[in-house]
């Protein structure tokens with residue numbers, strides 16, 4: 001029934017002279033997503049919106065699903081294409097369309113129109129008026145409400161004519177690739193996949209790093225992180241997942257440092273290694289799933305102690321979120337079920353009974369001096385043996 005889609009976007013409309021870059025990035029993302037489903041599509045940019053026209057058969061649900069995951073798109077309207085646009089045919093076909101969309105139509109409505117074919121004999125306001133009265137004549141139980149209509153009927157006259165009425169929600173945000181790249185510290189939990197999704201939604205490409213501690217953490221725990229990366233890549237695009245073997249570093253910290261400081265010192269080494277990988281991969285920042293007060297390692301004191309080792313900005317999009325808000329997003333982006341699978345995390349294995357909740361940066365720095373003998377070499381070893389997994393939806 002539908003042969004075309006009209007995509008609208010919100011925020012990129014405000015980007016002034018750079019606007020065309022955003023629009024091109026958006027078209028590219030739409031093409032990329034549609035390229036993954038069956039069918040052939042033409043994507044064209046036009047005055048504040050994007051037209052997608054299908055060439056031949058395609059699956060409607062797949063197409064809506066693909067386009068609803070493109071950041072920057074605010075809404076998607078499936079449209080019928082009307083090839084003969086002389087007025088009588090156009091009016092009749094728009095009427096047929098209304099009948100198919102709303103069997104036994106009964107609503108208040110308003111016709112909206114746009115005309116890019118300026119040679120068309122009717123102007124946009126005339127199309128609205130004439131189409132409105134045609135529809136009123138044809139259907140008994142509809143009436144016009146220009147202020148708060150229940151239904152909008154859009155008629156666009158371009159080279160061909162297009163009619164649409166229903167609107168599907170887009171992902172909103174900014175098109176990927178318009179805001180650089182960042183390195184996500186991705187664990188198997190609920191929070192970090194959501195954090196990655198939120199930053200990607202602002203147009204940022206994502207790379208990821210996972211700290212793995214075999215044999216304390218299993219292959220299955222690692223696979224869970226790969227699965228999560230795959231799930232978020234449905235939104236973020238392809239992700240290069242760096243798997244760091246963290247076992248020796250963790251054991252060494254465990255042997256040398258006070259156990260109640262273990263988690264903080266471990267987190268500092270994660271940040272240091274994450275930052276080195278970020279710089280090597282041209283990332284402009286780090287992303288974590290931290291949220292104030294959620295656990296001992298996320299008190300204000302602990303966050304300050306963790307942040308102390310970072311030069312790059314650390315983006316913590318969940319910082320002020322309650323757990324339930326985070327869970328809601330993870331359900332929406334379909335990572336929740338995977339996140340709650342019970343596989344061990346390297347942080348939980350070595351966790352102390354009574355971790356410090358108010359670590360003092362100077363005390364932590366002092367404790368780390370006990371690692372001086374071997375730690376640099378171990379960090380280098382961990383960096384030299386990184387496994388890179390290319391993840392895509």
Ligand code: ATP
Pocket residue numbers: 184185186187188189190191192193209210211212270287288289290294295297298345346347
């Ligand atoms: P999450 O649900 O994201 O695992 P969490 O509530 O379990 O978070 P922590 O375990 O304290 O919190 O981790 C805080 C953040 O540190 C995580 O959100 C993630 O960004 C990063 N992180 C923790 N463990 C790892 C790991 N094994 N590999 C990579 N990043 C990690």
Ligand code: MG
Pocket residue numbers: 187188189345347
């Ligand atoms: Mg965790």
